Amino acid sequence: MALFDSKKHQLTIQRKLLFGAILMALFVGVLLSVAQQIAQQSTQQQAEIQNQAVRPLVQVNALQSLIYRIRVTEVNLHVESDFFALTAATEKLSADIQLFEHSWRAFIDEFGDGHDRQVRSIDDNWQRLKSSINKVIQSAVDGQIAEAFRLSQFESQPRFNVIAKDLEILVTQIEISTDGFIIEAVAELESQQQRFLLISLVGMLIAIILMIWFSRYFVLRLNRMRQAFFRIANGDLEHKVDVVGHDELTALARSFNAMQEKLADRQTALTQARLLLEERVKERTKELKESNLKLREEVVERAKIQQELKVLSLAVSQTPVSIIISDARGMIEYVNDAAIQASGFVEEDLLGKSAISLIDQQQTKKASFIDFTQALNNDQEWAGELCATRRSGQSCWEAVHLSPVTTTESEITHYLIIKEDITERREQEQKLLYQASYDALTELPNRTLGMERLAQGVINARRLQHKLAVMFIDLDGFKNVNDSLGHDIGDQLLIKAASRLLNTVRESDVVARLGGDEFLIIMPAISEQSDCFPVLDKIKHAFSETFQLAGHSLAVTPSIGLSIFPEDGEDGAILLRNADLAMYQAKEAGRNTYRFFNHQIHENLTMRMQVETQLKSALEKQELSLSYQPIVEAQTRKLVGVEALLRWNNELLGPVSPDQFIGIAEQTGLIVPIGNWVIQTACMQIADWRTQGLRDLSLAINVSPRQLHGDGLGAVIDQALGAANLNPESLILEVTEGLLIRNPTEAKRTLEALKELGIGIAMDDFGTGYSSLSNLKNYPFDILKIDRTFVRDIASDPEDCALISAAISMSAGLGLPVVAEGVETEQQLNILADMNCDRVQGYYFSKPLAPEEFLLWVKDYQSSDISSTNE
Numbered sequence: 001m002a003l004f005d006s007k008k009h010q011l012t013i014q015r016k017l018l019f020g021a022i023l024m025a026l027f028v029g030v031l032l033s034v035a036q037q038i039a040q041q042s043t044q045q046q047a048e049i050q051n052q053a054v055r056p057l058v059q060v061n062a063l064q065s066l067i068y069r070i071r072v073t074e075v076n077l078h079v080e081s082d083f084f085a086l087t088a089a090t091e092k093l094s095a096d097i098q099l100f101e102h103s104w105r106a107f108i109d110e111f112g113d114g115h116d117r118q119v120r121s122i123d124d125n126w127q128r129l130k131s132s133i134n135k136v137i138q139s140a141v142d143g144q145i146a147e148a149f150r151l152s153q154f155e156s157q158p159r160f161n162v163i164a165k166d167l168e169i170l171v172t173q174i175e176i177s178t179d180g181f182i183i184e185a186v187a188e189l190e191s192q193q194q195r196f197l198l199i200s201l202v203g204m205l206i207a208i209i210l211m212i213w214f215s216r217y218f219v220l221r222l223n224r225m226r227q228a229f230f231r232i233a234n235g236d237l238e239h240k241v242d243v244v245g246h247d248e249l250t251a252l253a254r255s256f257n258a259m260q261e262k263l264a265d266r267q268t269a270l271t272q273a274r275l276l277l278e279e280r281v282k283e284r285t286k287e288l289k290e291s292n293l294k295l296r297e298e299v300v301e302r303a304k305i306q307q308e309l310k311v312l313s314l315a316v317s318q319t320p321v322s323i324i325i326s327d328a329r330g331m332i333e334y335v336n337d338a339a340i341q342a343s344g345f346v347e348e349d350l351l352g353k354s355a356i357s358l359i360d361q362q363q364t365k366k367a368s369f370i371d372f373t374q375a376l377n378n379d380q381e382w383a384g385e386l387c388a389t390r391r392s393g394q395s396c397w398e399a400v401h402l403s404p405v406t407t408t409e410s411e412i413t414h415y416l417i418i419k420e421d422i423t424e425r426r427e428q429e430q431k432l433l434y435q436a437s438y439d440a441l442t443e444l445p446n447r448t449l450g451m452e453r454l455a456q457g458v459i460n461a462r463r464l465q466h467k468l469a470v471m472f473i474d475l476d477g478f479k480n481v482n483d484s485l486g487h488d489i490g491d492q493l494l495i496k497a498a499s500r501l502l503n504t505v506r507e508s509d510v511v512a513r514l515g516g517d518e519f520l521i522i523m524p525a526i527s528e529q530s531d532c533f534p535v536l537d538k539i540k541h542a543f544s545e546t547f548q549l550a551g552h553s554l555a556v557t558p559s560i561g562l563s564i565f566p567e568d569g570e571d572g573a574i575l576l577r578n579a580d581l582a583m584y585q586a587k588e589a590g591r592n593t594y595r596f597f598n599h600q601i602h603e604n605l606t607m608r609m610q611v612e613t614q615l616k617s618a619l620e621k622q623e624l625s626l627s628y629q630p631i632v633e634a635q636t637r638k639l640v641g642v643e644a645l646l647r648w649n650n651e652l653l654g655p656v657s658p659d660q661f662i663g664i665a666e667q668t669g670l671i672v673p674i675g676n677w678v679i680q681t682a683c684m685q686i687a688d689w690r691t692q693g694l695r696d697l698s699l700a701i702n703v704s705p706r707q708l709h710g711d712g713l714g715a716v717i718d719q720a721l722g723a724a725n726l727n728p729e730s731l732i733l734e735v736t737e738g739l740l741i742r743n744p745t746e747a748k749r750t751l752e753a754l755k756e757l758g759i760g761i762a763m764d765d766f767g768t769g770y771s772s773l774s775n776l777k778n779y780p781f782d783i784l785k786i787d788r789t790f791v792r793d794i795a796s797d798p799e800d801c802a803l804i805s806a807a808i809s810m811s812a813g814l815g816l817p818v819v820a821e822g823v824e825t826e827q828q829l830n831i832l833a834d835m836n837c838d839r840v841q842g843y844y845f846s847k848p849l850a851p852e853e854f855l856l857w858v859k860d861y862q863s864s865d866i867s868s869t870n871e
């Protein structure tokens with residue numbers, strides 16, 4: 001809607017005002033013209049008054065004064081004695097007479113009408129006076145003073161009086177007529193004035209009425225608007241102004257209403273906005289409260305953290321560990337007291353310096369240095385050992401831990417470098433490392449280092465696609481040297497042998513001592529198996545010469561087993577094992593020779609693996625059983641005991657001999673549960689036999705070194721004996737010498753602990769291993785069992801015979817009974833009996849038997865000749 005019709009209504013109030021002003025101007029014009037008329041009339045009347053009243057009066061007055069002057073001059077004329085004065089007076093008189101004559105005529109012409117009687121009277125008397133005066137003049141001139149006087153008194157005087165009187169009447173008449181005229185004029189003027197006043201009053205009244213109407217018209221509307229404004233001011237937006245008329249106020253009212261509508265809209269919007277705002281304020285207040293609470297918690301937390309930080313800061317500053325904090329570029333910003341002390345520098349020297357500059361680059365491993373700098377550049381954590389330079393120029397080794405310090409936004413701002421002086425430890429470690437890596441005797445790398453080099457060699461060979469040869473060297477007959485000439489000579493022999501081996505290989509090859517008389521040579525880069533031959537020749541040649549030691553000339557030869565990477569194994573351990581196996585082949589082939597790992601060995605290995613796999617479930621599948629071999633007193637042939645021997649009949653492999661699986665069970669640890677089963681089963685078997693009348697039988701059970709680890713075996717035995725209700729004395733544990741060699745101290749402790757249970761302990765297989773009789777003294781053995789390999793040739797081999805004899809006499813010295821194994825013939829039995837061997841065991845009496853067979857055998861035996869030979 002157009003608020004204001006600009007063409008139709010533009011400036012309507014203005015027009016109204018203009019119209020009013022024009023009306024006022026017209027009114028004022030009328031008034032002015034009326035006033036003008038009145039003024040003109042009044043002027044005309046004044047002029048008329050002047051013409052009609054004032055001028056006749058003035059002229060009459062002038063005639064009066066002229067007549068009186070003439071009279072005076074006439075009267076005085078007769079007293080004028082002086083001629084000249086008389087002349088002057090007569091002339092003056094004549095002039096006045098003429099003037100009067102003239103003025104009188106003029107008066108008559110102009111105003112004579114209406115005064116006819118006086119005019120005639122005056123005219124008449126004037127004529128007579130004039131002649132009387134003339135006579136007086138004449139008499140005076142003639143010197144007839146008296147005459148003159150008389151004439152003046154009697155003739156002129158009456159005429160003069162009449163004239164003077166008539167003039168006065170004239171004056172009175174004129175005055176009377178003038179008064180009427182003036183009264184008329186004044187009345188006229190007054191009526192004019194009244195008209196003027198009336199008009200003015202009427203005009204004024206109309207103007208006032210118009211103005212009142214006009215102002216009321218506007219003021220009313222303005223008031224309405226004012227009230228509307230007032231209401232708006234008070235917030236009432238509902239009330240609208242009445243739209244009246246077609247002027248600016250109308251437009252204003254419309255504008256106002258429009259404005260009001262808009263305001264109402266705005267207010268609605270504002271109210272909504274306010275409500276929204278209030279809502280938001282509420283929400284915000286709630287949020288603020290929550291954040292306030294959080295803030296408070298944070299403040300408390302901060303205070304706690306600050307306290308912790310303070311403590312931490314003190315701790316960092318006072319900790320004996322060197323702490324350095326660098327900026328993100330590695331520039332040192334903080335060093336604690338320990339770091340200052342350790343470096344020898346003053347704090348100022350260190351601050352601002354690069355953390356890298358503290359590293360002694362020459363001493364530090366290149367890889368460590370690169371790792372450290374890379375970690376520092378790549379925001380990584382790093383821990384390692386670095387060599388640092390002290391102020392004194394000395395170097396020291398430090399265990400360094402570098403860790404980036406990150407903000408919650410994962411921005412790295414600092415690095416924390418914690419350093420610990422490990423110079424002493426490192427020296428110690430180096431020493432230990434050397435000791436751990438090198439053989440103290442030969443100064444060759446030991447087994448550990450040898451294996452490391454081998455592993456490294458394998459990696460390189462794989463990378464470069466080379467072959468690699470592993471030589472397992474065992475010195476033949478070394479054990480004899482050791483046993484017969486003592487350990488010192490043995491040691492010297494090993495040193496020389498090592499040196500000879502070293503001389504046979506290239507610098508790139510590795511020679512290590514694996515232990516005892518076993519050496520390892522690694523040839524890291526060969527192209528084929530035959531590349532080993534020159535070295536093998538050299539070794540053979542080097543050992544062809546005897547060793548001269550302490551006046552002894554010793555012939556010691558090597559047995560060498562070789563395995564080749566990658567054909568014979570993918571890793572060092574397998575290669576070494578296969579070389580070892582090959583070495584045994586060489587030994588078996590008569591010693592002082594070499595053997596490459598071959599197919600047969602491999603098959604054995606496969607078999608071994610199968611055994612290993614199957615053995616795992618043997619117990620569970622109840623594939624294991626025990627056979628019992630009788631042990632008989634050599635002299636009386638009396639059955640005194642049994643040896644329980646394990647049997648395994650596998651569904652896949654068939655019967656597997658103990659020699660094939662015991663070692664594997666030992667290596668895999670399966671021997672422990674199997675061994676426990678053996679002890680329990682054997683004990684129960686003895687108990688069973690007892691019930692069947694077989695009393696006083698000792699039970700020998702074989703135990704492996706692995707079973708003797710820890711304290712578990714004692715408990716198992718104890719429990720088994722208890723369950724079978726057996727005396728501990730009836731149980732003998734058979735252990736081999738190997739146990740003593742590996743860990744003598746522990747072996748001794750374990751054996752002593754077992755002995756405390758009251759059981760007996762036998763040294764089994766004497767003669768096959770180290771065969772040191774001194775062990776009999778040093779360990780708590782109760783029985784010595786001579787291996788069947790010696791018994792086998794007892795009749796033909798004097799050496800074996802001597803060894804058995806020596807063993808028997810030594811045992812006798814120690815009060816230990818001897819059991820000879822593998823007695824197959826009566827001859828063997830007799831020799832042993834003659835040697836005062838206490839007990840025997842072998843096929844001569846019986847093979848190991850299943851329990852029920854054993855009972856039959858016992859019956860047979862006790863009724864046979866053998867058992868009663870010597871009885």
Ligand code: C2E
Nearest residue numbers: 645646658659662678702703704822823824841842843844
């Ligand atoms: P060992 O303890 O020396 O047992 C004697 C071995 O000699 C037995 O072999 C036995 O059958 C055999 N033998 C006995 N008399 C003669 C003979 O006159 N001639 C011949 N040629 N051999 C005879 P076996 O049963 O094969 O046992 C071999 C080895 O296995 C045992 O040697 C023992 O060291 C080990 N062994 C057997 N059973 C167990 C066991 O339960 N636990 C442990 N740890 N080892 C066992």
Ligand code: MG
Nearest residue numbers: 643702734764
């Ligand atoms: Mg045995």
Ligand code: MG
Nearest residue numbers: 764765787821
């Ligand atoms: Mg044996």
